[in-house]
Amino acid sequence: MAKRLQQIQNWPERAQAAKWRATALAEHCEVSLRTLERHFLKKMGESPKQWLLKQRHQKAKEDLKERADLKAAAGNVGYDFDNLHNFSRDFKTHIGHCPTKTISAQPAQNT
Numbered sequence: 001m002a003k004r005l006q007q008i009q010n011w012p013e014r015a016q017a018a019k020w021r022a023t024a025l026a027e028h029c030e031v032s033l034r035t036l037e038r039h040f041l042k043k044m045g046e047s048p049k050q051w052l053l054k055q056r057h058q059k060a061k062e063d064l065k066e067r068a069d070l071k072a073a074a075g076n077v078g079y080d081f082d083n084l085h086n087f088s089r090d091f092k093t094h095i096g097h098c099p100t101k102t103i104s105a106q107p108a109q110n111t
Helices: 003-007 011-017 022-028 033-043 048-067 070-076 084-095 099-104
Strands: none
Touching (some): 011 048, 022 048, 048 084, 048 099
16 A cells, blocks of 8 residues: 555545545545555545545535535535536435535524
8 A cells, every 4th residue: 555645634635626536636646546445445444436425515514504605515516506406416415414404504694
């Protein structure tokens, strides 16, 4: 296993820089996709793709809590602004509820 993978601490930042794509993450880490897959299975118990999907939707959830802007949250994690249906469907699959529920759970902000 590549030593450089064992030394990486900033996985979430690398995931975002790789736009939540396993092949791009492997390139950022300067290893093959297969090496990255072996590392993730051993260290995280799941494939890079599964882990990246979780990170992507967790980031969207955080964005929704901060800004309560569905289009911005979707765009920040690589979804097309013109098709929010895919974002909402995927978010619900991975987080367990629709994105608007995350927004509505936030207290109203005074301006």
